[in-house]
Amino acid sequence: MFSQSMYQLGAKRSCIRELFEYGLRQAKVVGPENVFDFSIGNPSIPSPPAVGEAFTSLLIQEDPLTLHGYTPASGCEEARQAVAEDLTCRSGMTIRPQNLFFTCGAAPALISVIRALGVEEAEVVAFAPYFPEYRPFVESCGVRFVAVPADRETFLLPIGELEAYLTPHTQALIVNSPNNPSGVIYPRENLQALSELLERKSREYGHPIYIISDEPYRELVYDGAEVPFLPAIYPNTVICYSWSKSLSLPGERIGYVCVPDCAADSEELFSAVAGAARTTGHVCAPSLQQWVVGLCTAQRPDLEAYDRNRKDLYEGLTEMGYRCVRPQGAFYLFVQAPGGSAQAFSDRAKEKNLLVVPGDDFGCPDYFRLSTCVAHETIVGSLPIFRELIAEF
Numbered sequence: 001m002f003s004q005s006m007y008q009l010g011a012k013r014s015c016i017r018e019l020f021e022y023g024l025r026q027a028k029v030v031g032p033e034n035v036f037d038f039s040i041g042n043p044s045i046p047s048p049p050a051v052g053e054a055f056t057s058l059l060i061q062e063d064p065l066t067l068h069g070y071t072p073a074s075g076c077e078e079a080r081q082a083v084a085e086d087l088t089c090r091s092g093m094t095i096r097p098q099n100l101f102f103t104c105g106a107a108p109a110l111i112s113v114i115r116a117l118g119v120e121e122a123e124v125v126a127f128a129p130y131f132p133e134y135r136p137f138v139e140s141c142g143v144r145f146v147a148v149p150a151d152r153e154t155f156l157l158p159i160g161e162l163e164a165y166l167t168p169h170t171q172a173l174i175v176n177s178p179n180n181p182s183g184v185i186y187p188r189e190n191l192q193a194l195s196e197l198l199e200r201k202s203r204e205y206g207h208p209i210y211i212i213s214d215e216p217y218r219e220l221v222y223d224g225a226e227v228p229f230l231p232a233i234y235p236n237t238v239i240c241y242s243w244s245k246s247l248s249l250p251g252e253r254i255g256y257v258c259v260p261d262c263a264a265d266s267e268e269l270f271s272a273v274a275g276a277a278r279t280t281g282h283v284c285a286p287s288l289q290q291w292v293v294g295l296c297t298a299q300r301p302d303l304e305a306y307d308r309n310r311k312d313l314y315e316g317l318t319e320m321g322y323r324c325v326r327p328q329g330a331f332y333l334f335v336q337a338p339g340g341s342a343q344a345f346s347d348r349a350k351e352k353n354l355l356v357v358p359g360d361d362f363g364c365p366d367y368f369r370l371s372t373c374v375a376h377e378t379i380v381g382s383l384p385i386f387r388e389l390i391a392e393f
């Protein structure tokens with residue numbers, strides 16, 4: 001006997017993983033240069049050199065018992081101090097080490113916050129298109145997942161329509177900017193309008209509605225776009241961050257929850273996050289990685305290759321007639337499927353060794369996602385196939 005819901009989650013193949021693994025197999029058959037794989041969001045630029053140097057020097061110089069030992073559940077004091085100082089500098093708000101709880105990346109950070117807010121009958125809102133894992137994260141906490149379509153033209157937050165989806169059970173909204181999969185960055189005015197609505201609804205319902213700001217792409221921005229610091233606009237914001245994308249460390253599993261002092265009941269909420277992390281065994285994030293990020297707070301990714309891919313693919317596709325919002329951040333393009341069915345488009349593309357992810361699991365079955373963290377040759381080689389496909393559909 002085992003849990004049917006867990007079985008279903010484990011047995012159902014992730015479409016992204018399935019395409020990615022198909023691509024690896026197909027590369028052995030037709031040669032890697034003939035497979036154009038846009039499926040997975042694995043960073044394609046190396047970590048800044050200082051990151052490797054931090055790993056090496058720590059391994060050589062630090063006392064191994066300290067380096068590889070348990071840290072406090074929320075993380076080691078020195079690393080939290082370093083990250084808090086960096087956040088304070090960047091945000092203009094005071095962030096203290098006590099506001100930070102280190103996690104194994106953004107995924108457990110999100111789960112801990114959702115679980116912490118998971119009172120009876122709780123609901124959490126996400127905007128479609130959304131990161132597909134939000135749904136299982138929310139539902140596994142016994143919380144109702146409420147998908148709200150983003151504005152269809154711009155993929156911005158749909159302030160006018162949102163109110164109809166809020167109820168007295170709404171505990172939180174997940175806001176992901178820069179966005180996976182649309183690449184959109186919500187501008188300050190859009191966030192201010194969201195804040196005004198949530199302030200009003202919180203007063204009406206008599207309890208705070210929190211924003212869970214999922215920020216693994218915060219540093220992946222182009223054309224000088226601004227990613228506003230959400231707690232400065234809406235105090236009841238909790239941040240979930242990860243170094244997976246910004247320092248190209250997805251396999252090292254390191255991130256944090258930040259519950260700023262300005263959030264309602266911040267100390268109690270922080271304790272609830274710690275309690276939630278405890279129940280899922282997500283305490284004491286990998287200690288070596290904690291030390292590394294503590295030493296590397298000043299490091300930023302070199303975005304030249306991502307930016308070139310973004311521009312060339314966006315311009316190549318839109319010139320052919322594909323419709324897509326120009327991404328300002330992250331490393332994805334979310335493209336309207338010619339013919340209306342992204343699954344049909346993806347299936348046909350696969351026959352031509354072009355791997356694109358249908359948007360069904362992102363809440364938009366008429367769009368497909370392209371990860372632009374690929375070799376530039378993949379972009380160049382894929383364009384003639386995209387041209388054939390738009391003519392077919």
Ligand code: PLP
Pocket residue numbers: 041104105106107108131176180214216242243244250254255
């Ligand atoms: N949130 C979003 C929007 C993501 O795209 C990802 C990973 O791709 C995550 C969270 C999970 O990040 P991590 O790998 O750090 O757990």
